[in-house]
Amino acid sequence: MALGGAVAIGVMTAIQARINGVLGVRVDDGIVAGSVSFSVGLLALAVVIICLPSARRGVGRLRDGIRQQTIPFWMLLGGACGALTVSTQGLTAGVLGVSLFTVGVVAGQTVHGLVLDRIGFGPAGVVAVTPGRVLGGLLALAAVGISLSGDVLASAPLWMLLLPFAAGVGIAWQAATNGRLAQRARSPLAATLMSFIAGTVVLALASGVSIAFRGAPAALPGEPWLYLGGFLGAAYILLGTFIVAQTGVLLMGLGSVLGQLVTSVVIDLLWPPAAGPALWQVLAMVVVAVGSVVVAVPWRRRR
Secondary structure (H helix, E strand, O other): OHHHHHHHHHHHHHHHHHHHHHHHHHHOOHHHHHHHHHHHHHHHHHHHHHHOHHHHHHHHHHHHHHHOOOOOHHHHOHHHHHHHHHHHHHHHHHHHOHHHHHHHHHHHHHHHHHHHHHHOOOOOOOOOOOHHHHHHHHHHHHHHHHHOOOOHHHHOOHHHHHHHHHHHHHHHHHHHHHHHHHHHHOOHHHHHHHHHHHHHHHHHHHHHHHHHHHOOOOOOOOOHHHHOHHHHHHHHHHHHHHHHHHHOHHHHHHHHHHHHHHHHHHHHHHOOOOOOOOHHHHHHHHHHHHHHHHHHOOOOOOO
16 A cells, blocks of 8 residues: 555656646746745645644644754755755756656655665664665666767756756655654644645745846746646645655655656656657666666565
């Protein structure tokens, strides 16, 4: 069930990437688009928590833990990485397409998830490094190299291609941090709410800076579906907070790969990105999928 939830996270992540990418193109400001997406997610979570007595008690425990300093400050910063993710979606996914965006995100999740599991940062504790995990991380990095082949660099700047990798690193750290906070507050909903509060604050400040330098963005579009990214973000962050303690950071990230890969390919086939689809992207996604399988399959030592 936990791995099934990870697949669902991947599906929602891919759909959110395209929605926020289109919103970023429409308003001509990916940071403002990310701020709008996070604000919608925060509002949805607030309504849910108000309606659930158990969630309200969890928020109370979170508040008491912050006041009594039993919850360290760094546990409250998971949303900062979520802010990086949605901003990256708004800046790059509308141009690169979901497939190429997903390759970079998965590579970042894989490599950083391996590190976080090894040092025991996640709620599942220390997860041993196995040959399969190392090989899977190397394959993920190879996929990034493949995705940069062909004429991709001619259609998009290098910084736009590297941002998804950074977003993947942030997603792995956010999942581990939110999992730890959920354990401490004994409430995944409270941890998810804290994540969205932190992300909304960071994005609001970043949006103010962006507007000061670039000017006010275009008027917000009127299509309701462009604001569904916030709901999807709230759903998959909450789901990840529930399951990361059972799967570990790396396996949860790689479990979501299947959903991300399949969904992103379908989206780009039905709705081609500005950079245009390429055979290199498909090959890169196959390499990432193979790396995910290599990591997930248990490796036993011979006696």
